[in-house]
Amino acid sequence: MKEIVIDLEAEKKEILKRYRALLRACKATLQKGDERMIRKAFEVAVESHQDMRRKSGEPYIYHPIAVAHIAAEEIGLGPTSIVCALLHDVVEDTDVTLDDIERDFGKKVAKIIDGLTKISGVFDTNSSLQAENFRKMLLTMADDVRVILIKLADRLHNMRTMEFMPRDKQLKLSSETIYLYAPLAHRLGLYAIKSELEDLSMKYMEPETYQFIKKKLNEKKAEREKFIRDFIEPVKKVLETQHLNADVFGRPKSIHSIWNKMKKKNIPFEEVYDLFAIRIILDSAPENEKADCWKAYSDVTDIYRPNPDRLRDWISSPKANGYESLHTTVMGPRGQWVEIQIRTTRMNEIAEKGFAAHWKYKESSAESGLDQWIHKVRELLKSPETNALDFLDDFKMNLFSDEIFIFTPKGALVQLPTNATALDFAFEIHSDVGARCIGAKVNHKLVPLSYKLQNGDQVEIITSSKQQPKEDWLNFVVTAKAKSKIKSALKEEKRKVAENGKEILERKLKSLKISYTSDNLYKLSYFFKLQSTQDLFYNVAQGLIDLKDLKEFVASEKVVENRSPEKIEADQIQNLIRNVKTKDSDILLIGEDMQKIDYRLATCCNPIPGDDVFGFVTVNEGIKIHQTSCPNATKLMSNYGYRIVKAKWTNQQELAFLTGLRIKGIDDVGLINKLTTVISNDFKVNMRSLTVDSNDGIFEGTIMVYVHDKEHLDNLIKKLKLVRGVTSVARFDSTLEKVS
Numbered sequence: 001m002k003e004i005v006i007d008l009e010a011e012k013k014e015i016l017k018r019y020r021a022l023l024r025a026c027k028a029t030l031q032k033g034d035e036r037m038i039r040k041a042f043e044v045a046v047e048s049h050q051d052m053r054r055k056s057g058e059p060y061i062y063h064p065i066a067v068a069h070i071a072a073e074e075i076g077l078g079p080t081s082i083v084c085a086l087l088h089d090v091v092e093d094t095d096v097t098l099d100d101i102e103r104d105f106g107k108k109v110a111k112i113i114d115g116l117t118k119i120s121g122v123f124d125t126n127s128s129l130q131a132e133n134f135r136k137m138l139l140t141m142a143d144d145v146r147v148i149l150i151k152l153a154d155r156l157h158n159m160r161t162m163e164f165m166p167r168d169k170q171l172k173l174s175s176e177t178i179y180l181y182a183p184l185a186h187r188l189g190l191y192a193i194k195s196e197l198e199d200l201s202m203k204y205m206e207p208e209t210y211q212f213i214k215k216k217l218n219e220k221k222a223e224r225e226k227f228i229r230d231f232i233e234p235v236k237k238v239l240e241t242q243h244l245n246a247d248v249f250g251r252p253k254s255i256h257s258i259w260n261k262m263k264k265k266n267i268p269f270e271e272v273y274d275l276f277a278i279r280i281i282l283d284s285a286p287e288n289e290k291a292d293c294w295k296a297y298s299d300v301t302d303i304y305r306p307n308p309d310r311l312r313d314w315i316s317s318p319k320a321n322g323y324e325s326l327h328t329t330v331m332g333p334r335g336q337w338v339e340i341q342i343r344t345t346r347m348n349e350i351a352e353k354g355f356a357a358h359w360k361y362k363e364s365s366a367e368s369g370l371d372q373w374i375h376k377v378r379e380l381l382k383s384p385e386t387n388a389l390d391f392l393d394d395f396k397m398n399l400f401s402d403e404i405f406i407f408t409p410k411g412a413l414v415q416l417p418t419n420a421t422a423l424d425f426a427f428e429i430h431s432d433v434g435a436r437c438i439g440a441k442v443n444h445k446l447v448p449l450s451y452k453l454q455n456g457d458q459v460e461i462i463t464s465s466k467q468q469p470k471e472d473w474l475n476f477v478v479t480a481k482a483k484s485k486i487k488s489a490l491k492e493e494k495r496k497v498a499e500n501g502k503e504i505l506e507r508k509l510k511s512l513k514i515s516y517t518s519d520n521l522y523k524l525s526y527f528f529k530l531q532s533t534q535d536l537f538y539n540v541a542q543g544l545i546d547l548k549d550l551k552e553f554v555a556s557e558k559v560v561e562n563r564s565p566e567k568i569e570a571d572q573i574q575n576l577i578r579n580v581k582t583k584d585s586d587i588l589l590i591g592e593d594m595q596k597i598d599y600r601l602a603t604c605c606n607p608i609p610g611d612d613v614f615g616f617v618t619v620n621e622g623i624k625i626h627q628t629s630c631p632n633a634t635k636l637m638s639n640y641g642y643r644i645v646k647a648k649w650t651n652q653q654e655l656a657f658l659t660g661l662r663i664k665g666i667d668d669v670g671l672i673n674k675l676t677t678v679i680s681n682d683f684k685v686n687m688r689s690l691t692v693d694s695n696d697g698i699f700e701g702t703i704m705v706y707v708h709d710k711e712h713l714d715n716l717i718k719k720l721k722l723v724r725g726v727t728s729v730a731r732f733d734s735t736l737e738k739v740s
Helices: 002-027 034-048 062-074 079-087 096-104 109-117 130-143 147-161 167-187 191-205 205-221 221-241 255-265 285-302 345-360 368-380 388-399 423-427 431-435 471-475 481-513 519-525 533-541 547-556 565-579 635-639 672-682 709-719
Strands: 246-254 276-282 326-331 336-343 405-407 413-417 439-442 445-447 459-463 589-590 613-617 623-627 644-649 657-664 686-695 698-707 728-730
Touching: 002 034, 002 062, 034 062, 034 079, 034 096, 062 079, 062 147, 062 644, 079 109, 096 109, 109 147, 147 167, 147 191, 167 191, 167 635, 167 644, 191 205, 191 255, 191 345, 191 533, 205 221, 205 255, 221 246, 221 276, 221 285, 276 285, 276 345, 285 326, 285 336, 285 345, 336 345, 405 709, 423 431, 423 439, 423 459, 423 481, 431 439, 431 481, 471 481, 481 533, 613 635, 623 635, 657 709, 672 686, 672 698, 672 709, 698 709, 709 728
Parallel strands: 276 336
Antiparallel strands: 246 276, 326 336, 405 413, 439 445, 439 459, 589 644, 613 623, 613 644, 657 698, 657 728, 686 698
16 A cells, blocks of 8 residues: 555656756746646546546546647647646546636637637547548638647647557557648648658558668767768868858758658668758847858858759748748768758748747738638638538648749739649639639740749730539649639539439439439439439439339339438448458458458558558448558558458468569579579579669669568568669559559
């Protein structure tokens, strides 16, 4: 008994220690009365969560204190946000009500807590409605962006302390984080948090690759630090001689960004040269900021030769999230490209703390990029688009993408996402201009509507009163505004046609003595595999469903309850999981009970035994097995959580699995023979195909081979790398497949 008391005493001391650290973190923003309010919130949180524990066994109160600490120190939020962060779970998890919060802390705090409570379950259940909930989350942001910033702090702490969660929960949270939270942090200008969220997601989704890169970075740490010291010494000297007060240091690139570079360029770790960036932070007066940055750029490029194609000026044209910086890449003393970022103290704080820093510098005016972004969010949320997944894709494409700058004929500047077309520009100018657009002149040359715009283009739109939005326009527009307006116009047209179809169907059903009821309309929609009754009416009006088809429906005597197509699909999936055919023996165990049941291996990632995998229940093709690192995995787990089932390999190895290898090297006589000897003779592996392309003494080839498991494949790769002339061997998988 005495031992428990000592533990509790130690925990009390630890709680107070963490609380004091929180107060130190937010000291700079505190005004009279703030500390008293924070203390009050802390006491309410401690009392409310006193009997609760986290998965790790620690007191639950550690979590809200940590979230508040992240909000204060890493995001730079003020006392109101600190109070909300401390109380963010009390309404949902305890007996404290919103009325209690409003009475003790005021309306503003209650409103933010309400927003946090509404979205707290967005990604923390097995609900299939993540996309719809994400829309709700963004609606709260349109009211007060602090809701999202605190939610990001909450997610970051959960990701930092996820080692005690079950594997399937780790995968699910990591997928959602990489799919939505990391891009959201990026768009709000929180680069440090965005990088950490990406790294933590990768740690759980691709643990082997993460640990491999981490180990490699540690091995080269001393060598890298020496290189940085040698590189920045002359830079510091020249800046001093020019009377520029600057802090110069090296910043390592994140593990996730290094892995992205390896995948994008298809190169091994050893060939990734820019493992760090040099950052120059200038202490400049507001009126001298731009001139000082360019002066520093001039001084640095006097020492090191710059790459002319790698200059990025985000000082003259800041990014939409307010990011300002000069980026250039220069040739270092050892023949190595080095990225340099030049910015002022103010710019750096905005880069690190994003939206919160805008408040500090009073830049959140109607003209600021971030306000424009929030305005776009509000506009997008008003979109009549009802399909939540389409909404999510539109949102990601428009608000998480880089932008290009386009000019009107009169020289006004318009920001659009990368890959925007002339038609996107027309809709950005005005909905009516977009709807009547028949062509455009880009830099005084006539181009089609689908023409992809480039940074700096000057665009003039040509319209006609006879023009109407077309279905195929949706194939090339990228902005949410254009898609929304086109869909809206097409829906209106479809609605008019469907009205006629409704009357025709009513007459046809009457002639077949079938009641015209909502129940029968649902049955018909399901029978003809249509998404809605409007689609049914439209197909009837277009002559795609005739009397013969309706008679076939009556003959089938299909009994379906009065349920929506979405409910029918969800029930189908549950039935498929329950009733899927079991197998006598196999190498995969699937589901919560780890049964041997029917499955197919996904062609998008070609999993083999030993790969980390999960099952995905499709509507038409049963259960498909994907790698957790599959290009589809993130989207599947984020948007269709209710279709994910556990899967793991057994130890049977009698089967062979097809996988691909990409080999590069220096062309040499007899090289193909050496490769096939290793594959066929040494490893007794069957090949399905071998393709080799040689150019100027360099060869690139792909080999499709059958292996037993991942260990078998890894050993084969090691052996192939030892063949003289071979420079790299890497496994590759197919492309993205459509979700069904």
